[in-house]
Amino acid sequence: MTDAPTASTVRLLFASSHPGPTVTVTVLAAVIATAVGHPFWVVLLVALAVVAGQLSIGLANDWIDADRDRAVGRSDKPVARGLIAVGTVRTAAVVTAGVAVVLSLFLGPVAAVAHVVLVAAGWAYDAGLKRTVVSVVPFIVAFGLLPVVAVAAGPDGGWPATWAIATGAVFGVAIHCTNVLPDLVDDAATGVRGFPHRLGLHASGIVAFGSLVVAAVLVLVGQLGGDDPVRGVGAVLAVLGAVVVVVLAAVGVRLVLTGPPTRTLFRLVIASSLVLVVELGFAGAALVA
Structure with missing residues (x-):
């Protein structure tokens, strides 16, 4: 099979890049960069670097897992369906990783190192850590x-507040667990036994949505506490946002305990992340240590 650089190939590559998480992570980074007052060019640079890194991680996942996805009949994977060559996806993964590294160099030393480590963590997961008990570690990292990438970027970048780093880490746990839940059977058939697999369906789901609640509380405390808390409408929205995330988490736990795992669980986490994005947008200077 040969693939010319056509619109169809680009579409298939995008479908292979895990576009939902890619877009969500990029928006989150851009919102944080905007909230701390970075100029537009820094926000744009952060967004471009992050989207390149996330594209590379998603593409690497589909390239490395091509045989496994084909064996279990993953109809949502263009590579598994034979719609695009593995080599094309591999090349795109390497190229976007290179672009991410180059763009990171313009973010400043702290943000650059943080982003390169971030991308490396994603590739490490794809390359084999997903099959181990420490599969959650790359997501936490x-x-x-x-x-750190979003706040430390640019010539005037600072260091993010501890609560912001902690929020990201626990949110990573929720992302990992809910993303894996619908694939537990297929993963077991192909020898993948990561952290969520060893916990089991119910325990993993509870850990995932419990992590969402922790993230919501961290964001709420971060906004309402400290030396520069949000006031007025911002404070009201902070409380409402936390309540919305808790409700979504409760819905998620109920679905985990009463029905088969579906992509709806992951969508609940994505929806919660968008709520947290809005909250972080109002956090402003509180995001900076």
């Missing part, structure tokens, strides 16, 4: 470092 990557999402914990995301605020």
Whole structure:
């Protein structure tokens, strides 16, 4: 099979890049960078670097797992369906990783190192850590470092507040567990036994949505406490946002305990992340240590 650089190939590559998480992580980074007052060019640079890194991680996942996805009949994977060559996806993964590294160099030393480590964590997961008990570690590292990338970027970048780093880390746990839940049977058939697999369906789901609640509380405390708390409408929205995330988490736990695992669980986490994005947008200077 040969693939010309056509619109169809680009579409298939995008579908292979795990576009939902890619877009969500990029938006989160851009919102944080905007909230702390970075100029537009820094926000744009952060967004471009992060989207390149996330594209590379998603593409590497589909390239490395091509045989496994084909064996279990993953109809949502273009590579598994034979719609695009493995080599094309591999090349795109390497190229976007290179672009991410180059763009990171312009973020400043702290943000650059943080982003390169973030991308490396994602690739380490794809390359084999997903099959081990420490499969959650790359997610904790990557999402914990995301605020560092966004806040430390640019010539006037600072260091993010501890609560922002902690929020990212626990949110990574929720992302990992809910993303894996629908694939537990397929993963077991192909020898993948990561952290969520060893916990089991119910325990993993409870850990995932419990992590969401922890993230919501951390964001709420971060906004209402400290030396520069939000006031007025911002405080009201902070409380409402936390309540919404807790409700979504409760719905998620109920679905885990009463029905088969579906992609709805992951969508609940994505929806919660968008609520947290809005909250972080109002956090402003509180995001900076």
